[in-house]
Amino acid sequence: ALRCFLDCVSGIDPTVVSIWVGVAIDGIPESVLIGLLAVQHRMSVPFIASVFISNFPEAMSCASLCTLQGMKWYKIVMMWSLLMIMTGGIAALTAAIFDHLTNFHKESASFYRVKEVAEGVSAGAMLTCVSAAVIPEAITTGGDIAGFITVVGFLAAVMVKVLELIYTDQSSPS
Template identity: 35%
Template sequence: MAIWLTAGLWGLLGASSLLLGAAVAFVFTMPRYVTAGIMSFGCGVLISAVAYDLLEDGYQEGGIWPIIAGAIAGSAAYALSDWAISREGARSRKRSGDQQVNAGEGGGLAIAIGSLRDGIPESIVLGLGLLSGKGISIAMLAAIFLSNFPEGLSSALGMRAAGRSVTYIFGLWSAITILSGAAAALGAAFLGAAAPQVVATVSAVAAGALLTMVVNTMVPEAVEGEQKLAGVLVVVGLLAAFALSNVGET
């Protein structure tokens, strides 16, 4: 199977938790501390995956300056777009409390747009992992899956409260999931013959964007929803991802 197609399928899998979260919103009433706990664990997994699977590997391939330039550019771009989208109601896109219900129709749509924006660097990262020859990063895949779940939950609840139909909500999330898979496929297809410095820079851009996402959207929900165990769960998630990244290397 072509690498770009494989990358697309992995991208679909990582984004599929958006649909899972939306389904949970219609079937179960999940306590906030549960989703906040998932978010806390996901923070640790994502931090570890970004640090070791993106920044460290990118440094080994392209040197320090592509990493510095790419990470700063990715962080700045994400922060600017996050500010713009948050003004439209997407600030609560990873939240599972009353904020997302109060977002209403506009907020729910803004959350969906924000989720698509979050998913682009995530999906490209999966494709880059295949190009490196190391195969898919299980730690990165787990981080993406865990971080997407509350977004699907939040947006579905917001749009459901605004009176949107089940068909509309799941159609929207299905489209975002497909686009995320396409981003992974395109990333692998267009960067397959790129120089190591270019791949390292793209990895660093994604890393900067993802770390900024963790601080701007994931950490606030993790701490607010699970104050007592948030730090512990972050550490557990980081160690779990670190272990997954190093299985078979020792």
Template identity: 35%
Template sequence: MVSALFWGSIAGASLIIGGLLALFLPISKRLNGLIMAFGAGVLISAISFELVEEAVRTSAGSGGVAAGLFAGAMTFYGGDLLIDRLGGVQRKSSSGEQASGSALPIVLGTVLDGIPESIVLGLSLLSGEISISILAAIFISNIPEAIAGTKGLDQACWPHGRIMGMWGAVALLSTLAAVAGYTVFASAAPSTIAFVQAFAGGALLTMLADTMMPEAFEFGGKEVGLLTTLGFAVAFALRLLE
């Protein structure tokens, strides 16, 4: 459990780092879009090889992978729709459009994005060692998301302490999710673990298509495709080195 707590806190710290970078460094929307594209490529690789492929191997043909994949996609879709209706539709905007919304939907939306990947990080530790590619995917993808959200909240006149407090709370919840992924599923059947892996893969893939990749293209331009491919290649290389 200590290892899950440690690695979960490392992954969650990327949200705080992203927030601090946004507040104290002049990071342009274009640069953040390109970083986001790289992170998207890393996540796509992790979803493909660390989640879905691993789930297929673990399930041994039980059929739970397809169910988990679509359950994760529908869960994220439904949760995202609900949060939008609560006022969090612009929670990741970097243009200050969060001013009219409350903090709750913004926090809930960020948690919705981060919980599945944190649980998978904890699951990966059941093999006895951390998955570097999953850790890298979470860490790299969190930073541009936190930068975009922080810039928007800053323009919406949120106090800096409130912004960083929000990221700190989300980082803590993500850490606890990693611990939960490690402890709750430590003695779970292989079919259950496969379902959870596929569930997380479906949720993350839906998140990528719904928020991360559109914003990356909006601000990063044509080069986004190149950076996404580079991120995918780097993550795949890390997996081969494990």
């Protein structure tokens, strides 16, 4: 897999590689979190939507940079498919491990600590990738509108959470 990735990115701008590696690093704690939520049967549509929304700009900017630099479309698809397989595999492995740990109860404080660490590391990795690679590249190529679009993206993520809270308040018995 690493050889395939290195073949794909040879001669490509380091910004593209740093975005892809950042998304890969960000994908590890996200995958662990997805696996933990699956074990607890607490996977929600707003959570899946927020993961998609948070990763979409990084993927689109990296893919468009790859296209501008002449990378073949199938190599771009292969790069992102590799990440998809990696994150799905880690999520499945996490769910399998934590589902079979009898001394690690799903409602215990230890389980919630692991989940909170995964959430924190995931959020930190995403912000690091966005602030170190995506935003500078967006400002360079997109100009001043990039800042506005960044704010709109964060507002979209907040709105998903607000809608989740409104929906859960309305659907819970009073």
